[in-house]
Amino acid sequence: MSVLEGGYDRLQLAERSGDPHVVGGVRAVVLDDGAERGIRVLEFRTGGGLRFEVLVDRAMDIGVAELDDLSFGWRSATGFRHPGLHHEGDENGLAWLRSMSGLLVTGGLDHTLAPGEFDASQYRYPRKATVRHGLHGRVANLPARLGGYGESWVGDRAVLWAEGEVRQAAVFGEHLLLRRRIEADLGGTEVRLTDVVVNTGFDPTPHMLLYHCDLGWPLLDEGTTFEAKVSSTRWESPSVKAQGASHLRFGPPVVGFEEQVYEHELAPEADGRARARLLNAKIGRGFELDYDPAEFPHFFEWVNLRAGDYVVGLEPSTHGIEGEAAARRDGALTWLGHGDERSYHTTMRFLRL
DSSP states (O other): OOSSTTOOOHHHHHHHOSOGGGTOEEEEEEOOSGGGTTOEEEEEEOSSSEEEEEETTTTTEEEEEEETTEEOBBOOTTOSOOGGGOOTTGGGGTGGGGSOOBSEEEEBSSOOSSOEEEEOGGGOOTTOSEEEEOTTBSGGGSOOEEEEEEEEEETTEEEEEEEEEEEEEOTTSOEEEEEEEEEEETTOOEEEEEEEEEEOSSSOEEEOOEEEEEEOTTTSOTTOEEEEOEEEEEEEOHHHHHHOOOSSBOOOOBTTOOOEEEEEEEOOOTTSOEEEEEEETTTTEEEEEEEOTTTOOEEEEEEEEETTEEEEEEEEESSOTTHHHHHHHHTOOEEEOTTOEEEEEEEEEEEEO
């Protein structure tokens, strides 16, 4: 099996260069200017046209993501802000919006969706009867402990990889650990993400997880389409009826556009996986999110065609759009006891149409 379309095997590559990174690999760098200063980054380059960056100090989320030098991951005005600048309680819990950028921003680990104040009696600390959560929780602004990165060869097949741990913990609070592994094949055009969330504490702890997988220009442009096997739409934001913009074929940026949010039920494919795509026929590129609906039983489509913040998000989620308060009321909230864990297996494909 060759690693590149040219048909070179591992030996032939070694004969042609003493440095295997001539083809692709993973490189560690540190950003050094502005609000991004000090963030550790792992640069993945597959040699198949795919380049992406893992933000080690931002929960190992994915920032820049490009195929054939065309940007797929959304680049917001916030940049990849250093987590030391983040203040969880600011702006009535909406401070998350000051550090939201890139292909993947993770929500969790004990809360996602709307901010609010929730019962914390399970921690048995009289001064902490309740806990306040901001939008999509805390994990996206926590640095990871990097476990390792590099290239692993099995015969003539090479896998580029990185793994690390993100600990979200408080005295008299949650003790949750995210173990994250990211893989891409040398010569390939897909990213594989494996997450394991474990309760390392001894109190029953809520667990919620959401992937904000955000696509921007030039993949998103006038005429870009959304495709998925939508069996039903469970919920729409009021702006859908008031504004009426299509969520299937997107228009150009609009000044003052109000975000439109949908909760879709996606029918699984024959292999049991659910898939959603953004396709841009004009540039001949697309993106596919492939996930397990047993792990993520809910899926949101975020349509924000606002000028300057032009983005569409594909968001698999463990819980419905009504969020933690509703999940507590109807018994749907996931609780983890000591040592309990949940695993998630997701693939992001960068497509040439």
